[in-house]
Amino acid sequence: MYELLRSILVEDLQLTEADVRPDVDREGAGLDSLALVELSMILSKKFAIEISDDEMLEVETVADIARLMEERGPRP
Template sequence: MYEVLKTILVEDLQLHDVDVRPDVDREGAGLDSLAMVELSMILSKRFQIEISDDELMGASTVADIVRLMEERSPRT
Protein backbone atom coordinates (compact mmCIF):
# COMPACT_ATOMS: atom_id res chain seq x y z
CA MET A 1 0.00 0.00 0.00
CA TYR A 2 2.99 2.30 0.57
CA GLU A 3 3.89 2.17 -3.13
CA VAL A 4 0.30 3.10 -4.06
CA LEU A 5 0.43 6.10 -1.73
CA LYS A 6 3.87 7.14 -2.95
CA THR A 7 2.69 7.03 -6.57
CA ILE A 8 -0.29 9.25 -5.74
CA LEU A 9 1.84 11.72 -3.81
CA VAL A 10 4.47 12.00 -6.52
CA GLU A 11 2.38 11.76 -9.69
CA ASP A 12 -0.89 13.38 -8.64
CA LEU A 13 0.12 15.78 -5.91
CA GLN A 14 3.52 16.59 -7.44
CA LEU A 15 5.53 15.97 -4.27
CA HIS A 16 9.24 15.27 -4.53
CA ASP A 17 10.04 11.56 -4.74
CA VAL A 18 12.98 11.83 -2.32
CA ASP A 19 10.78 13.50 0.32
CA VAL A 20 8.21 10.67 0.41
CA ARG A 21 9.44 8.03 2.85
CA PRO A 22 7.50 6.04 5.47
CA ASP A 23 9.33 7.67 8.38
CA VAL A 24 8.93 11.28 7.25
CA ASP A 25 6.27 13.48 8.83
CA ARG A 26 3.49 15.05 6.77
CA GLU A 27 5.16 18.45 6.60
CA GLY A 28 8.48 16.92 5.60
CA ALA A 29 6.78 15.14 2.72
CA GLY A 30 5.11 18.38 1.63
CA LEU A 31 1.57 17.45 2.67
CA ASP A 32 -0.27 20.62 3.62
CA SER A 33 -3.99 20.81 4.37
CA LEU A 34 -4.94 21.30 0.71
CA ALA A 35 -2.91 18.23 -0.30
CA MET A 36 -4.74 16.22 2.38
CA VAL A 37 -8.11 17.23 0.94
CA GLU A 38 -6.95 16.19 -2.53
CA LEU A 39 -5.53 12.92 -1.21
CA SER A 40 -8.81 12.12 0.53
CA MET A 41 -10.72 12.65 -2.72
CA ILE A 42 -8.28 10.55 -4.77
CA LEU A 43 -8.43 7.66 -2.30
CA SER A 44 -12.21 7.75 -2.33
CA LYS A 45 -12.66 7.97 -6.09
CA ARG A 46 -9.96 5.58 -7.25
CA PHE A 47 -9.75 3.04 -4.45
CA GLN A 48 -13.04 3.38 -2.52
CA ILE A 49 -10.99 4.11 0.60
CA GLU A 50 -12.91 6.56 2.77
CA ILE A 51 -10.59 8.64 4.97
CA SER A 52 -11.54 12.21 5.78
CA ASP A 53 -9.03 14.98 5.34
CA ASP A 54 -9.28 15.60 9.11
CA GLU A 55 -8.27 11.99 9.77
CA LEU A 56 -5.38 12.36 7.34
CA MET A 57 -4.29 15.54 9.12
CA GLY A 58 -4.17 13.51 12.33
CA ALA A 59 -1.64 11.13 10.81
CA SER A 60 1.88 12.01 11.96
CA THR A 61 3.90 10.23 9.28
CA VAL A 62 3.53 8.80 5.81
CA ALA A 63 3.52 5.33 7.43
CA ASP A 64 0.51 6.40 9.53
CA ILE A 65 -1.36 7.33 6.34
CA VAL A 66 -0.50 3.92 4.89
CA ARG A 67 -1.92 2.26 8.03
CA LEU A 68 -5.16 4.21 7.65
CA MET A 69 -5.35 3.15 4.01
CA GLU A 70 -4.83 -0.50 4.93
CA GLU A 71 -7.46 -0.34 7.68
CA ARG A 72 -10.05 1.29 5.40
CA SER A 73 -9.30 -0.58 2.20
CA PRO A 74 -12.37 -2.49 1.00
CA ARG A 75 -11.98 -6.22 1.55
CA THR A 76 -12.45 -8.30 -1.58
Protein backbone atom coordinates in the same frame (compact mmCIF):
# COMPACT_ATOMS: atom_id res chain seq x y z
CA MET B 1 -0.33 -0.07 0.39
CA TYR B 2 2.67 2.20 0.92
CA GLU B 3 3.74 1.80 -2.72
CA LEU B 4 0.28 2.85 -3.90
CA LEU B 5 0.37 5.87 -1.60
CA ARG B 6 3.86 6.78 -2.76
CA SER B 7 2.75 6.59 -6.37
CA ILE B 8 -0.24 8.87 -5.70
CA LEU B 9 1.88 11.38 -3.79
CA VAL B 10 4.52 11.59 -6.51
CA GLU B 11 2.40 11.25 -9.65
CA ASP B 12 -0.90 12.88 -8.68
CA LEU B 13 0.17 15.41 -6.07
CA GLN B 14 3.56 16.14 -7.64
CA LEU B 15 5.52 15.70 -4.41
CA THR B 16 9.27 15.19 -4.58
CA GLU B 17 10.03 11.48 -4.74
CA ALA B 18 13.03 11.75 -2.40
CA ASP B 19 10.85 13.40 0.27
CA VAL B 20 8.23 10.64 0.28
CA ARG B 21 9.44 8.03 2.77
CA PRO B 22 7.50 6.08 5.40
CA ASP B 23 9.23 7.74 8.35
CA VAL B 24 8.80 11.32 7.13
CA ASP B 25 6.15 13.50 8.74
CA ARG B 26 3.41 15.08 6.65
CA GLU B 27 5.12 18.43 6.38
CA GLY B 28 8.47 16.88 5.49
CA ALA B 29 6.82 15.03 2.62
CA GLY B 30 5.19 18.26 1.42
CA LEU B 31 1.65 17.42 2.53
CA ASP B 32 0.04 20.67 3.63
CA SER B 33 -3.65 20.75 4.57
CA LEU B 34 -4.76 21.37 0.98
CA ALA B 35 -2.72 18.41 -0.30
CA LEU B 36 -4.25 16.19 2.40
CA VAL B 37 -7.76 17.15 1.29
CA GLU B 38 -6.82 16.41 -2.30
CA LEU B 39 -5.31 13.06 -1.26
CA SER B 40 -8.51 12.18 0.59
CA MET B 41 -10.55 12.90 -2.55
CA ILE B 42 -8.23 10.85 -4.78
CA LEU B 43 -8.38 7.88 -2.42
CA SER B 44 -12.16 8.06 -2.31
CA LYS B 45 -12.74 8.46 -6.04
CA LYS B 46 -10.09 6.12 -7.44
CA PHE B 47 -9.83 3.45 -4.76
CA ALA B 48 -13.02 3.64 -2.63
CA ILE B 49 -10.88 4.29 0.45
CA GLU B 50 -12.69 6.68 2.77
CA ILE B 51 -10.48 8.73 5.08
CA SER B 52 -11.90 12.01 6.32
CA ASP B 53 -10.00 15.26 6.07
CA ASP B 54 -9.93 15.46 9.88
CA GLU B 55 -8.40 11.98 10.11
CA MET B 56 -5.78 12.96 7.54
CA LEU B 57 -4.85 15.96 9.65
CA GLU B 58 -4.35 13.73 12.70
CA VAL B 59 -1.79 11.35 11.16
CA GLU B 60 1.85 12.11 11.73
CA THR B 61 3.84 10.21 9.10
CA VAL B 62 3.49 8.90 5.57
CA ALA B 63 3.48 5.38 7.07
CA ASP B 64 0.48 6.35 9.21
CA ILE B 65 -1.45 7.33 6.08
CA ALA B 66 -0.55 4.01 4.44
CA ARG B 67 -1.74 2.18 7.57
CA LEU B 68 -5.07 4.02 7.44
CA MET B 69 -5.40 3.12 3.77
CA GLU B 70 -4.80 -0.52 4.64
CA GLU B 71 -7.44 -0.42 7.37
CA ARG B 72 -10.04 1.35 5.21
CA GLY B 73 -9.32 -0.26 1.87
CA PRO B 74 -11.59 -2.74 0.15
CA ARG B 75 -11.39 -6.26 1.49
CA PRO B 76 -11.04 -9.21 -0.93
